[in-house]
Amino acid sequence: MSSIDIQNLNFNYQPNSTTLSDVNVQFEIGQFSLLVGPSGSGKSTLLKILTGLLPEFGGEIVNGVFSIPNQLKVGLVFQNPNHQFTLDTPRHELEFVLENLRIDPKLMPAKINAALAFCEIESLIDRQLNTLSGGEKQKVALAIVIAMNRDIILLDEPFASIDPQSRAELIAKLVTLRDQQQKTIIIADHDLLGYKQVVDHVYTIHNQTIQTLSREDGLQLLTDFEKQVPAITSTLPIANLEVAFNFDELQIQIQQHALLSQSSLQIPSGKVTLITGENGIGKSTLFLSMAKLMKFSGEIQMNQTNIQKIKAKKYAREVALIFQDSENQFLTVTMREEIELSKQHRKSDYFNDAMITSCLTQLNLNELLDQVVYTLSEGQKKKLQILLMIIVEPEVLLLDEPLKGLDIDSIHQIVTILNAYRAEHQQTIVMISHQFSGLNQFVDYHLNFANQKLTYVETVS
Structure with missing residues (x-):
């Protein structure tokens, strides 16, 4: 042959x-x-x-x-x-x-x-x-x-x-x-x-x-x-949980095509909520709406405040959207320049220089600081992108396909870094993912997006 x-x-x-x-x-x-x-x-x-x-x-x-x-x-x-x-x-x-x-x-x-x-x-x-x-x-x-x-x-x-x-x-x-x-x-x-x-x-x-x-x-x-990819187990949110987001008569459409029609929904605060659904169902568009980057009708509340009434700069400091395409997140040329830019927006000393160096080492990025970000592999771009956004310590992380291009060890390292931060700080994570590798014991709740509705389910495999 x-x-x-x-x-x-x-x-x-x-x-x-x-x-x-x-x-x-x-x-x-x-x-x-x-x-x-x-x-x-x-x-x-x-x-x-x-x-x-x-x-x-x-x-x-x-x-x-x-x-x-x-x-x-x-x-x-x-x-x-x-x-x-x-x-x-x-x-x-x-x-x-x-x-x-x-x-x-x-x-x-x-x-x-x-x-x-x-x-x-x-x-x-x-x-x-x-x-x-x-x-x-x-x-x-x-x-x-x-x-x-x-x-x-x-x-x-x-x-x-x-x-x-x-x-x-x-x-x-x-x-x-x-x-x-x-x-x-x-x-x-x-x-x-x-x-x-x-x-x-x-x-x-x-x-x-x-x-x-x-x-x-x-x-x-x-x-x-x-x-290494056991079924993800999730429970239904219980009553009286602290709420990060509340949807009220939320309608989202694109080019006259209706994507979401949600009369009401609450997303718990301080937890990890996974959103799944078929390609093209509207998951990324939902995130753009939650980040105030796309128009919608109805109301989205964050911490009981209509997000349309929150000033854009303040809201961007509290809600960070990690785009599906890593390159859309980069603003400078080299990895070092990107990290220095994120450091300017740190809220505390948790991600001090020593912690950032430790994270870079965990993610096998420490020897690439002077490399042009656009020449990195897609997996390296994704790891850098996630690190840049968590350095600024947003109250809410919206992760759109954060596992794309990542090997299983890199996924475990990302989850470890996120969990270490969340152990000391209140942070809400909402993530879209078609891959479940490494997410067992990380996800608290699971929302399925189908038929223009988001519905909580108890398990996903």
Whole structure:
């Protein structure tokens, strides 16, 4: 069986700063391969090398070679789908891609419809991309690569913002591409659920190099991960709890499309509340409304005060929204500059310089202080983003997909830092997440968002 063959590969982004070292690995053609490793270990870098994006647009292959057999064509689904888009709607994106491939215009509509149907997003064809949820954008990015009909499909954290049911369905469809069209599938992922029954090979990347696991060791790795993700247990809020937010006849819509119609709801103070729901249901839009960044009708109260009556500057100091896309949070150039900016807004000496250094060490960011934030891996960006916002000690944290791009150890470190702070300070956390890894014993309450309503449930698995 032929394979993508990588021999003695060494890659640097900067001189004397090795990202990949002495990589020797083969990815078999027509197989489903899974690449796992810590945030910032080089998974995205390897995929970009295989597509030719690197070193074309950065870095240097110091030595070594790689070969792709039979001139097979490669397509990549980026970890951040925003980096993949050029135009305004899925239709225009797909037309643009197919035009660049010199596809006969008469054949384009059928190819576009088939790609959208594959990802079950036909209804999104003319939606503005900047109005889509993170999960919907990831599905559009996948549809683009499907339309390109590449022989080798590389996917970089493709399901990080996708709800569990859609994730399972898309994995099954990728298996179909392997089995029925002999496509080669290579996925880099931190969330290892759902792969045990479908992958052919598992590779680990650590200390700048890659190891091919035996069949038995690969299955054991996936089994061990499943054991680390027990069901999250949550209770229903009891009466007379202190309330952080109260919704009264809250109506939220976007482009004339109703998302939420909530007659009343209370979110407890000083607790962690998880919000789940299908992609595009309106979760991120709800957070924008709670942060006073989007219009709504009805009333949202914080600590019994209508948030519309709270001055914007004061409210921004008390309620911090951590965006789903980390880059939207950054204001300067380097990690050091971002941290210095957050330090200017500290409310107490809890996050003193020693504590910040300790947190950076826990998160494996301490040696990256002078790196440009936009050159960090997506997982490193996410860890930095969360740290920057908790340094300013807001009363309320709104976390939109905070686990995206994070390995399980990084999730545990983030939860540890948050819990240590909350042990000494009253802080309310409301979080949106499709991933539950590492959240057991962290979440107090669970809200399910469906049919334009938020409803408390007792458990989520």
